[in-house]
Amino acid sequence: xxxxxxxxxxxxxxRLGPGAPKALRPLNGTPMLIHxxxxxxxxxxxxxxxxxAPPDGAAExxxxxxxxxxxxxxxxxxxxxxxxRQESVKLGLDALPPGIDIVLVHDAARPLVxxxxxxxxxxxxxxxxxxxxxxLPLADTVKQVEPREKGEPExxxxxxxxxxxxxxxxxxxxxxxxxxxxxxxxxxxxxxxxDDAGMVEQLGVPVVVVPGHEEAFKVTRPLDLVLAxxxxxxxxx
Ligand code: CTP
Ligand code: MG
Numbered sequence: 330x331x332x333x334x335x336x337x338x339x340x341x342x343x344r345l346g347p348g349a350p351k352a353l354r355p356l357n358g359t360p361m362l363i364h365x366x367x368x369x370x371x372x373x374x375x376x377x378x379x380x381x382a383p384p385d386g387a388a389e390x391x392x393x394x395x396x397x398x399x400x401x402x403x404x405x406x407x408x409x410x411x412x413x414r415q416e417s418v419k420l421g422l423d424a425l426p427p428g429i430d431i432v433l434v435h436d437a438a439r440p441l442v443x444x445x446x447x448x449x450x451x452x453x454x455x456x457x458x459x460x461x462x463x464x465l466p467l468a469d470t471v472k473q474v475e476p477r478e479k480g481e482p483e484x485x486x487x488x489x490x491x492x493x494x495x496x497x498x499x500x501x502x503x504x505x506x507x508x509x510x511x512x513x514x515x516x517x518x519x520x521x522x523x524d525d526a527g528m529v530e531q532l533g534v535p536v537v538v539v540p541g542h543e544e545a546f547k548v549t550r551p552l553d554l555v556l557a558x559x560x561x562x563x564x565x566x
Contacts, residue, residue: 332451333377333429334369334500335421338362338437339384339410344549350383351548352437353393357561361548362390363397364440364561369433369500370403371444374451378403379424380437381410381417415522419512425505431455432508434525435500441560442500442545449539450502459504460529463541464495498541501525507534 342351352362362380369378382390390407399405408424410417418434425432431454433447446463453461470491474483503525511528522528526536548557 330430330455331376331428332372332374332431332433333379333425334375334433334435335379335381335418335425336362336365336369336435336437337381337410337414337417337421338365338390339381339386339417340414340438341383342438345554346551350386352383353386353389354554356440356548356554356557359397360393361440361557362437363393365435365437365442366394366399366405367397368440368442368444369435369447370400372447372451373402374448375403375433377406377426377429379406379408379421381421382407384409415512415528418525422505422509422512430505431502432505433500433502434508436547438548439499439545440548441557442498443542446498446540446542446545447500450500453537453539454502454504458537459507459534460526460536461502462497462524462526462536462538463500463545464497464538465541465543467491467494467496495538496541497524497526497538498545498547503529507532 338352340351345351353360356364366378369375380390387407387409394405406424408420411420450461450463472485473487474485477483511532515528515531530536544560
């Protein structure tokens with residue numbers, strides 16, 4: 330079986346604050362996207378990486394891929410993304426060549442996922458699970474609320490049992506045909522899906538969770554940049 334990784338990297342990074350698109354911002358001098366690409370290409374099972382670039386960013390992404398050291402055995406493809414993460418992933422799937430039968434979808438915003446986590450996801454798909462998600466137990470208790478205007482107190486509706494909750498990460502791994510079917514049939518409005526496995530769940534296909542990794546956290550807010558650079562510094566020490 331051949332495995333490809335689709336990296337949605339077309340977001341603006343509004344929560345990170347003003348500046349370049351999030352995926353192009355540096356972490357210890359190297360763009361976040363390059364860290365994410367290396368994390369996928371580090372797996373010997375991944376033969377192709379499809380980067381879904383920001384609007385107007387495809388040329389810059391191509392030159393970044395050309396100017397950073399990447400494994401010879403891996404092929405790279407750059408396309409332009411859409412208005413939502415879901416659309417960007419769909420465009421990435423549309424660009425896959427024949428012969429790929431396992432697809433990973435990995436956020437550029439999770440640049441530090443260890444290769445062992447990537448390999449564990451691929452292994453689980455190879456072993457027959459059509460949809461595999463790395464995830465971790467939660468530290469915080471979670472409340473479901475009735476949303477109100479910003480600043481207004483929000484009534485609590487429920488407190489799900491924390492021990493049964495998992496915070497999901499990427500790369501999420503799929504049987505290619507299953508993920509393509511999900512993206513062709515599941516309609517979502519507004520922001521679209523924040524998670525590919527959720528779309529597969531809506532098909533009624535089983536999704537399983539495998540252990541995620543602390544270092545696969547998503548860079549979302551400014552404090553996450555501080556953590557990511559500290560993790561990189563610790564790796565080099
Ligand atoms: N993404 C994408 N296309 C979009 C929106 C998001 O490819 N239209 C990608 C982002 O580049 C990121 C991943 O989806 O790698 C996860 O999204 P998120 O962390 O929300 O990134 P942004 O949407 O860029 O950030 P924000 O929501 O703060 O604007
Ligand atoms: Mg977003």
